[in-house]
Amino acid sequence: MNKLIMPLIPILVIMTCTSTLSRAEQPLLTIHAVDFPPYEIENPGVDSLLGFDVEVVIEAFARVGRRARVDFRPWKRIVAMAQSGATLAMLSCEKSPGREKFINYSDPISKATRTYVASADFTGNPPQKMEDAKGSKVLVVSGYAAEKELIAAHIPYEPIIDDTSALRVLLNRDYDLFYSAREYVQYVAGGMGIAEKVQYFDTGKQVLFHLCFSKKWPDSMAIRDKFNQGLAEIMADGTYTAIHAKYK
Known part of the structure; x- marks a missing residue:
């Protein structure tokens, strides 16, 4: 009996070592995002905060044995990369008509309050819902889901390259409102x-953000499912809440 068992021991040791080595050699996952604090922060300050969505993504992947990093690019370029399969995923990303053709959405990772931002001396009619901005000169970041919302509501607008530019234009040029996320603008x-x-006119609409995986990236569905597993774990044990608490 011993002669049959003994030869198996070295084989089991080799299999265990090989499995460990395989996990260690898994490639670093690169996620792409646009500077959108407090969700994603391209240039951290003295507090070294990366953005709560960035921290959540890195920690969720870590729980399932994967290393992840976030690289910053302009949003339109990121969307094009996701369409072509040149990036694994884009962060933070809303569900939007047409995106399901090239995106697999993760479980929700955060949320935002849709609002109209105006200068403090704005004297127009305060919008209480999105449609109330008709007749006003509106700014929105080109390529964001917010732009598609304005299109669907038939609200004329001026597209702009990014949120920071929109705030500067709002305060220094002849525009009435900037359609954006309150949490971002306040930060x-x-x-x-x-x-x-600035002042805010919330529209009563909340949106959910996801980690959006390119359908053209190899094994993106399996990676998405692993991410959801890690996300559920950090939500259950309080890590998710602790991450967000640092940004309040």
């Missing part, structure tokens, strides 16, 4: 020293 306005120069 950035504080950092720019313009918190007292």
Whole structure:
């Protein structure tokens, strides 16, 4: 009996070592995002905060044995990369008509309040819902899901390259409203020293953000499912809440 068992021991050791080596050699996962604090922060300050969505993604992947990093590019380029399979995933990403053709959505990772931002001296009719902006001069970031919402509501707008530029234009040129996410604008306005120069008109609409995986990336569905597994774990044990608490 011993002669039959003994030869199996070295084989089991080799299999265990090979499995461990395989996990260690798994490639670093690169996610692409646009600077969108406090969700994603391209240039962390002295507090070294990366953005709560960035931290959540890195930690969720870590729980399932994968290393991840976030690289920053312009949003339109990121969307094109996801369409062609040149990136694994884009962050943070809303569900939007047409995206399901090339995107597999993760479980929700965060949310935002849709709002109209105006200068503090705005004297027009305060919009209480999205449609109330008709007749106003509206700014929105080109390529965002918010732009498609304005299109669907038949609200004329001026497209702009990014959120920071929109805030500067709003305060220095002849525009009435900027359609965006309240959480983002409040965070950035504080950092720019313009918190007292803007006001908000929430539309009653909340949106969910996801990690959006390119369908053309190899094994993206399996990677997405692993990410969801890690996300559920950090939500269950309090890590997710602790990450967000650092940004309040």
